[in-house]
Amino acid sequence: xxxxxxxxxxxxxxxxxxxxxxxxxxxxxxxxxxxxxxxxxxxxxxxxxxxxxxxxxxxxxxxxxxxxxxxxxxxxxxxxxxxxxxxxxxxxxxxxxxxxxxxxxxxxxxxxxxxxxxxxxxxxxxxxxxxxxxxxxxxxxxxxxxxxxxxxxxxxxxxxxxxxxxxxxxxxxxxxxxxxxxxxxxxxxxxxxxxxxxxxxxxxxxxxxxxxxxxxxxxxxxxxxxxxxxxxxxxxxxxxxxxxx
Amino acid sequence: xxxxxxxxxxxxxxxxxxxxxxxxxxxxxxxxxxxxxxxxxxxxxxxxxxxxxxxxxxxxxxxxxxxxxxxxxxxxxxxxxxxxxxxxxxxxxxxxxxxxxxxxxxxxxxxxxxxxxxxxxxxxxxxxxxxxxxxxxxxxxxxxxxxxxxxxxxxxxxxxxxxxxxxxxxxxxxxxxxxxxxxxxxxxxxxxxxxxxxxxxxxxxxxxxxxxxxxxxxxxxxxxxxxxxxxxxxxxxxxxxxxxx
DNA sequence: GTGGCTAGTGTAAATATTACACTAAATCAG
DNA sequence: CTGATTTAGTGTAATATTTACACTAGCCAC
Numbered sequence: 001x002x003x004x005x006x007x008x009x010x011x012x013x014x015x016x017x018x019x020x021x022x023x024x025x026x027x028x029x030x031x032x033x034x035x036x037x038x039x040x041x042x043x044x045x046x047x048x049x050x051x052x053x054x055x056x057x058x059x060x061x062x063x064x065x066x067x068x069x070x071x072x073x074x075x076x077x078x079x080x081x082x083x084x085x086x087x088x089x090x091x092x093x094x095x096x097x098x099x100x101x102x103x104x105x106x107x108x109x110x111x112x113x114x115x116x117x118x119x120x121x122x123x124x125x126x127x128x129x130x131x132x133x134x135x136x137x138x139x140x141x142x143x144x145x146x147x148x149x150x151x152x153x154x155x156x157x158x159x160x161x162x163x164x165x166x167x168x169x170x171x172x173x174x175x176x177x178x179x180x181x182x183x184x185x186x187x188x189x190x191x192x193x194x195x196x197x198x199x200x201x202x203x204x205x206x207x208x209x210x211x212x213x214x215x216x217x218x219x220x221x222x223x224x225x226x227x228x229x230x231x232x233x234x235x236x237x238x239x240x241x242x243x244x245x
Numbered sequence: 246x247x248x249x250x251x252x253x254x255x256x257x258x259x260x261x262x263x264x265x266x267x268x269x270x271x272x273x274x275x276x277x278x279x280x281x282x283x284x285x286x287x288x289x290x291x292x293x294x295x296x297x298x299x300x301x302x303x304x305x306x307x308x309x310x311x312x313x314x315x316x317x318x319x320x321x322x323x324x325x326x327x328x329x330x331x332x333x334x335x336x337x338x339x340x341x342x343x344x345x346x347x348x349x350x351x352x353x354x355x356x357x358x359x360x361x362x363x364x365x366x367x368x369x370x371x372x373x374x375x376x377x378x379x380x381x382x383x384x385x386x387x388x389x390x391x392x393x394x395x396x397x398x399x400x401x402x403x404x405x406x407x408x409x410x411x412x413x414x415x416x417x418x419x420x421x422x423x424x425x426x427x428x429x430x431x432x433x434x435x436x437x438x439x440x441x442x443x444x445x446x447x448x449x450x451x452x453x454x455x456x457x458x459x460x461x462x463x464x465x466x467x468x469x470x471x472x473x474x475x476x477x478x479x480x481x482x483x484x485x486x487x488x489x490x
Numbered sequence: 491g492t493g494g495c496t497a498g499t500g501t502a503a504a505t506a507t508t509a510c511a512c513t514a515a516a517t518c519a520g
Numbered sequence: 521c522t523g524a525t526t527t528a529g530t531g532t533a534a535t536a537t538t539t540a541c542a543c544t545a546g547c548c549a550c
Contacts (some may be wrong), residue, residue, distance in 0.1 A: 004256070008254055008334055009256075010253060011249070011252040011254075012257065012326070049252075051251065051252075051254070052328055054327055054328055076323060080300075083298065088249055088253075089253055092300065094326070094337075183540090184540085187538095188538090205496080206495070206548040206549070207494080208497045208498080208546040209497080209547065211498090410528085411527075426509075427528090427529085427530095429507075431529080431530085432531095449516095450516070450526090452515075452526040453514060453515035453516050453529080454516060454527090455529085
């Protein structure tokens with residue numbers, strides 16, 4: 001048998017691009033590093049995967065330890081492995097994105113990796129000179145989110161449990177970086193039958209209060225099982241009936 | 246500074262799910278392993294990433310060495326890192342899919358990893374008891390291909406340079422696992438203006454010969470730059486004209 | 491009670507998708 | 521050379537989806 005030892009000298013990490021939504025603005029959670037390399041730089045919350053830990057488990061642990069986040073929507077996006085991306089040696093990293101309701105979030109990093117934890121507008125990320133290749137990772141995850149939000153109702157993960165249609169529209173506008181038509185947006189969203197009308201109203205706003213809605217997780221599960229088809233549709237030509245004479 | 250040595254004891258590999266298309270049948274290229282672990286099992290062409298090699302470079306090298314393939318369409322799909330997925334230690338792998346014109350392919354593996362190289366129908370993969378978690382990887386890549394083919398004209402990578410519309414339709418049917426309506430398919434494909442009518446005919450077939458077409462890479466590049474939008478469309482409400490009085 | 495603000499609503503036109511069946515052109519067998 | 525066999529190629533009407541667009545309703549603050 002050959003000697004494989006030379007291959008077992010690398011490490012891998014997970015990095016999380018954590019999206020939140022706040023007042024019409026899409027944000028990403030960053031930490032201020034207090035560990036080399038890139039000490040004092042802003043970067044994505046990430047860390048080495050432990051020897052006995054699956055990738056997803058590692059991503060969830062890091063979310064918990066570095067950002068105090070639990071039980072969030074999480075999805076693997078892409079691995080980054082440029083030879084010289086890490087000064088300590090060969091380290092490839094698996095990028096995840098996660099979606100967080102900002103209101104639920106109380107920044108209590110339980111660790112000594114992050115000095116500070118803060119939300120930044122997606123638009124400002126490029127000004128920060130992030131650690132490692134984290135800027136590229138944030139970009140790729142944002143593009144992925146943009147694509148997926150058209151095809152899966154994941155936007156709700158970013159909103160509080162009760163929300164108005166206008167809030168939902170602003171969220172979509174922030175993610176898709178475009179304006180949407182109010183009437184058409186409402187028509188389309190409501191026609192999907194994935195919202196529960198709570199028969200409650202916003203209170204304390206200095207204008208006509210909006211109705212509150214809730215995402216219908218149960219109905220979504222049903223749809224998933226039946227299998228949506230969002231895009232290109234197959235021919236509905238019927239099977240030829242079997243003739244039994 | 247902390248001691249990070251414990252983390253630098255893992256390895257990573259790349260694995261390729263290579264798709265080809267042949268006579269209405271979508272296929273995956275597998276190798277018969279002649280190395281431990283899983284010696285004599287069929288598996289995906291994959292190998293360790295070298296210490297000074299980027300991930301994509303590694304994927305291309307492996308394509309070349311294990312399958313004799315050069316210059317093919319390649320896309321990273323997902324990383325797999327279950328703790329016990331490799332008997333030699335902690336190994337995570339990055340799965341790629343690639344698209345190959347079977348006609349171009351002359352199986353000349355330049356290596357001692359693969360004993361044999363062969364195309365298998367996608368439908369038969371599950372009967373083969375593939376090495377490692379390669380079956381899951383093949384499944385995930387197939388799903389990814391299915392999704393992407395609706396949204397990008399990558400199907401052409403699987404066909405010879407000159408093809409008929411019927412061949413193209415069969416390809417889509419194989420990937421999407423469905424039947425398509427001939428007239429509607431042609432209408433849609435031709436309306437995209439991405440095909441060049443070669444004014445040539447099939448020859449030597451025992452029926453009315455079909456016209457041959459070619460994919461228009463140049464026009465596709467133009468489209469990409471202008472930016473397609475296949476799916477949800479944004480509001481076309483015009484900007485309010487600037488009033489300069 | 492007025493002004494400022496956001497919520498909420500319908501319709502017609504344009505576009506895209508779907509279902510569907512016959513004729514055309516080549517080879518082959520006799 | 522004729523007819524059988526096979527696949528290529530084509531148009532239209534019905535339906536569904538998407539788009540553009542503007543006014544009234546209801547709350548608060550002053």
